Amino acid sequence: MARPIAFTARPTGVGRARIGSLSTPHGTIATPQFMPVGTQATVKSLTPGDLRAAEVQVILANTYHLSLRPGHERIARLGGLHRFMGWDGPILTDSGGFQVFSLAHLGRVDEDGVTFASHLDGSSQRLTPERAIEIQEALGSDIAMAFDQLVDATRRAAEVEDAMARTHRWAERCLAAHTRQDQALFGIVQGGVDAGLRRESVAAIAGLGFDGIAIGGLSVGETKAQMTSTLDVVADALADDPRVRYLMGVGSPPDFFVAVERGIDLFDCVLPTRVARNGQLWTSEGKLNLRNARFLDDPAPPDPACLCETCRNHSRAYLAHLFRAEELLAYRLSSLHNVTYTQDLMRRIRAALDDGSYGTLREAVTAQYGSAGARIDKPAVTDR
RNA sequence: GGGUAGGUUGAGCAGGUGGUGAGCUCCGCUGACUGUAGAUCAGCCGUCUUCGACUGUGGGGGUUCGAUUCCCUCCCUGCCCA
Numbered sequence A: 001m002a003r004p005i006a007f008t009a010r011p012t013g014v015g016r017a018r019i020g021s022l023s024t025p026h027g028t029i030a031t032p033q034f035m036p037v038g039t040q041a042t043v044k045s046l047t048p049g050d051l052r053a054a055e056v057q058v059i060l061a062n063t064y065h066l067s068l069r070p071g072h073e074r075i076a077r078l079g080g081l082h083r084f085m086g087w088d089g090p091i092l093t094d095s096g097g098f099q100v101f102s103l104a105h106l107g108r109v110d111e112d113g114v115t116f117a118s119h120l121d122g123s124s125q126r127l128t129p130e131r132a133i134e135i136q137e138a139l140g141s142d143i144a145m146a147f148d149q150l151v152d153a154t155r156r157a158a159e160v161e162d163a164m165a166r167t168h169r170w171a172e173r174c175l176a177a178h179t180r181q182d183q184a185l186f187g188i189v190q191g192g193v194d195a196g197l198r199r200e201s202v203a204a205i206a207g208l209g210f211d212g213i214a215i216g217g218l219s220v221g222e223t224k225a226q227m228t229s230t231l232d233v234v235a236d237a238l239a240d241d242p243r244v245r246y247l248m249g250v251g252s253p254p255d256f257f258v259a260v261e262r263g264i265d266l267f268d269c270v271l272p273t274r275v276a277r278n279g280q281l282w283t284s285e286g287k288l289n290l291r292n293a294r295f296l297d298d299p300a301p302p303d304p305a306c307l308c309e310t311c312r313n314h315s316r317a318y319l320a321h322l323f324r325a326e327e328l329l330a331y332r333l334s335s336l337h338n339v340t341y342t343q344d345l346m347r348r349i350r351a352a353l354d355d356g357s358y359g360t361l362r363e364a365v366t367a368q369y370g371s372a373g374a375r376i377d378k379p380a381v382t383d384r
Numbered sequence B: 001g002g003g004u005a006g007g008u009u010g011a012g013c014a015g016g017u018g019g020u021g022a023g024c025u026c027c028g029c030u031g032a033c034u035g036u037a038g039a040u041c042a043g044c045c046g047u048c049u050u051c052g053a054c055u056g057u058g059g060g061g062g063u064u065c066g067a068u069u070c071c072c073u074c075c076c077u078g079c080c081c082a
Helices: A048-053 A063-068 A072-077 A081-085 A097-102 A129-139 A157-177 A195-206 A224-237 A253-260 A271-277 A309-313 A316-324 A328-355 A358-368
Strands: A006-011 A018-024 A027-031 A033-036 A059-062 A091-094 A107-109 A114-117 A124-127 A143-145 A184-189 A212-215 A244-247 A266-269 A280-283 A286-289
Touching: A018 A328, A027 A033, A033 A059, A033 A328, A048 A328, A059 A063, A063 A072, A063 A091, A063 A129, A072 A129, A081 A091, A091 A129, A097 A114, A124 A129, A129 A143, A129 A157, A157 A184, A157 A195, A184 A195, A195 A212, A195 A224, A224 A253, A253 A328, A253 A358, A271 A280, A271 A328, A280 A328, A309 A328, A316 A328, A328 A358
Parallel strands: A033 A266, A059 A091, A091 A143, A143 A184, A184 A212, A212 A244, A244 A266
Antiparallel strands: A006 A018, A018 A027, A107 A114, A114 A124, A280 A286
16 A cells, blocks of 8 residues: 655765655655644644745644644544645644643643643543544644653653653554554654663664654753754664654754754754744844844844845834734744744755755854854764 | 822832831833743843942921921822812
């Protein structure tokens, strides 16, 4: 039987970085690629048209939130998530595993699954591997994620190991429960920042029949050095695996380089859209906080090097005003820019991997995000 | 002109009838944010040499060891009467 997705990639000569192509039922994705987060069937403040304008190729939506509201059965009745939200490109759905982590205080994990109080009305809810798959099949995403358990990597080893082992058992249950032939299913590697556990987790997850391999449990409080070394371990362990690799929850502009060099093909992160709503724009001059007083009289576009709608038509002074006045347009214009910037950055990374300018690009971007990149190791590669 | 209620740090307030008024909300200034309970949160927001100290309750004067508080007077604002 034909796989729901197909992934091809070629090495680039830059570390373990590769350039690839991932075909899905709703379109083909160039990798490395970034997925904006649209938790509640919307990338906050942006329309599908905005996303297309920003050259977004795939978005992430959320099992937990959509099952609570409006309900996955309702979305299924209304023709599935793509039709419901008016986005006909590829969609990846997260399984709810992250909410088990971020809403841990509302729930309790047992071997079979998780019981928790809804953050909306306090009602008791149950999520299991089977349930997470059922919901994602109802939503009809192109790529579903296995239901996993992540814990704070700085917790004691036994706790991290327990969560990892449970994630492995849940992974098998997810595969067994998955029936939709037009939907891919990715497994998730856990194991905190412990090299031994990460190798064990890669062996367990990669040994199952998943369509892609995700790396979870990172960028949740560990240091940049720990994230980097963990990615090194995982990259080594996955070296001969042909499947697409997805680093969950990352990242910032400097993070992309660290991960791409270690063979990562897919990213998702709330950062570009969340920080945009809080006034932070990512630009060729680094991070700008448009709420700062100094921008009130600045007629320049947010990023002179950007061609997005925001930068073509509006000034920093205008955005600074919109943020102060709490006008809704501030959120859309800022989000549109940051998503455009991020897509542009990924495109430049793909191009640089091809033409030998990767090291130069990495150095330039890392320098622009000085403070953010300060804790990151120096470039692992240089231009050939 | 008479009466009455007021005047507190940019704004709006709280409090205070002789011995700690720098407390709150806005506004303002910064910072944070990584598989979104986040258009959110945190710090600062009189001055200084900032783990502390000083100044500050409309102006002036008085009583008192000590006054935001009591007394006198002036100014300003709202309302009522003339």
